[in-house]
Amino acid sequence: MKGPDPFANATKQVDDACDILGISDPGTREYLAMPDKVLRVKIPVRMDDGSIRVFTGFRSQHNNDRGPYKGGIRYFDPAGGVEYMEREVMALSSWMTWKCAIVGVPLGGGKGAIYVNPKKEKLSDGEMERLTRGFAYRISEIIGPEKDIPAPDVYTTGREMAQIADTFGKMHGSSHTPGVITGKPIPVGGSEARGVATGLGAAYTVREAAKSMKMSLKGAKVVLQGFGNASTFAGEYLESMGAKVIAASDSKGSVMVPSGAKVSKLLEFKKKKGSVAGFPGGKKISTEELLTAKCDVLVPGALENQITAKIAQKLRCRIIAEAANGPTLPEADPIIYKKEIMVVPDILANSGGVCISYLEWVQNNMGYYWPFDEVAKKMETNITAGFRDVLALSKKHKVDMRRAAMVLAVERVLEAFKHRGIWP
Ligand code: NAD
DSSP, rough: OSSSHHHHHHHHHHHHHHHHHHOOOHHHHHHSSSSEEEEEEEEEEEEEOOOOOEEEEEEEEOOSSSEEEEEEEEOOOOHHHHHHHHHHHHHHHHHHHHHHHHTTOSEEEEEEEEEEHHHTOOOOHHHHHHHHHHHHHHTTTTOTTTTTEEEEEOOOOHHHHHHHHHHHHHTTTTTOOGGOOSSSSSGGGGOOTTTTHHHHHHHHHHHHHHHHHOOOOOTTEEEEEEEEEEHHHHHHHHHTTEEEEEEEEEEEEOOOOEEEEEHHHHHHHHEEEEEEOOOOOOOEOHHHHHSSSSEEEEEEEEESBOOOHHHHOOOSSSEEEEEEOOOOOOOGGHHHTTTTTTTEOHHHHTTHHHHHHHHHHHHHHHOOOOOHHHHHHHHHHHHHHHHHHHHHHHHHHHOHHHHHHHHHHHOOOOHHHHOOOOOO
16 A cells, blocks of 8 residues: 555544543454444446446445444545555544534444546546446445445535435335435435535534634634635635635635635636636735635635645634645644644534535435525534534643544444443
8 A cells, every 4th residue: 555544544543532531441442443344345337338347446334333324435546546545435434433423413434435536537427327336236235224324525426326326226126215325416305505514514613613712703814725615615604704705725726815805706706717816806825825824714625734734833823624624734733732723623624514414314214304494503503512512622631622523522432332332
């Protein structure tokens, strides 16, 4: 395997939380860290030109003590190769366990993947569908509305979710089982508010963070890294709370507009020109200038490994809301903590997505569907309670919010494990 081992990183985070909680028993620590099951499948696909191509897929089920496994399926080709992807999927399934526990949704952690990059390879719609249904068939024995409920992730969309639900239903005597997967299009059992969930959830956590610091969001300056789904909706909802976006970026560049730019205008411009870079009245800046701009709220919402120790030294924000997964390197954390910047860690800041996935599954199971406001309200309840609980533990143990979040999650999973016990 090439590159750092993401599962070793996930294991270290569990160990750190166990240290804070005084859990020294090696068996308990191993139980918490290791996935329950990792399934690796071979998926042969008949390509349009008649040839056969074999793909590799994974489903890692980390922990189901609190409820069925839950987590996305990604189609990607990490540089580390297939062996790296297996470790990555194991790590991601572990983070799903903790994310669900923090926001109090009764689900566990899972993650799936196929080693393929549909964007680079330009697979046809037919090839994509045969690959997706082939994968669904091969993991169907371990997924199900009461067992393991996948969702979209990198390069998978509602289309793949609908195909997986359909394949699963047809394999079970043509049953209608929309609850086997979430992130579906609305006509086949999707939920209102799923599209905005992650950004809206991140905005709720910023509101709670600001409240805890007695900071007003009226006129607060917001910087958005990555002008995609998570960031733009975070920006729009923060704007509706009185804040203004003063800088934004995407893969093509970064722009600073000191007087503030409406998110809708940035979106309009990006739609026309393909990027926020070059926004009229704005100044072109580097990624480093964007991340270290003087502002109230920084939303890293694009990629992992953005806030290095060097960047951390130069940060001039008051709140960081990690809409992206893993934007901060571990060595940056102590520096940020010392600077008294409030970090809403990724497993809390971007958990709006899994909260609404959970609500989609609930709606599927009862066959009754709520309007947008009701779904958003329920998510708000979960995520604000999660924020409150993490903050309380951060104060109690005198640790940063990231470690406090892990402590909360590990405590909750362990509690469920103790009630259930070991069998057989
Ligand atoms: P997206 O594809 O909608 O947006 C990603 C954005 O990042 C794009 O605008 C892209 O141009 C930009 N980007 C790419 N490279 C960049 C760079 N070098 N500098 C600046 N911007 C760059 O993706 P998304 O769904 O918004 O996901 C973004 C992050 O949020 C990921 O880490 C993802 O795992 C996380 N996340 C998303 C959700 C969700 O529901 N969308 C849920 C949980 C976590």
